[in-house]
Amino acid sequence: MKLLDLVKYFRDGGSFEEFCQKQSxxxxxxxIEIYMEQPLKIDNDLAFFEIEKTEGYIEYDYNNIKYSNLFDFYYFLxxxxxxxxxxxxxxxxxxxxxxxxxxxxNDA
Structure with missing residues (x-):
């Protein structure tokens, strides 16, 4: 999923609870934090992790892919x-x- 897809999903009325269920x-x-595959480019894939898994790290490796934290889901919502x-x-x-x-x- 790309950031644009996530924006569309929620602007079209998607629910947080349903999203979380679909994403396990x-x-x-x-x-829950929103991460983007490195190097950061607007069309890169996103990943979603509970803070208990990432321990709040700005960079997080998962399945041999490096991700950077964009923001937490509450900010996004x-x-x-x-x-x-x-x-x-x-x-x-x-x-x-x-x-x-x-x-x-730039600002986070």
Whole structure:
């Protein structure tokens, strides 16, 4: 799954609980984090891990693939919610994806 796919899924009304079930993620986790395959490029694949597995590391190796933490899922869901307000509603999924990616690599 790419970041654009994730944005589309949630902007189209996908639920967090259903997403976690499909991804075999533990809803009882303290936090679920969104990672991207290295080197960071907007179209790279994402992976989702419970913080208990990654121990909060910015970089995480899984199945011989190196990933970098973009942000936690709660931040992402807040951004999706913000994209629905009047001021941001005109943002396309692609524009929102670029904003989130730029935030992750520059500001986080």
């Amino acid at each position: 993620l533990d809803l009882e986790s303290e936090a 807040d951004a999706i919610e913000e994209s629905r307000n009047d001021q941001n509603q005109s943002l396309s999924n692609e524009e929102l994806t670029k904003l989130l990616f730029n935030y992750a690599i």
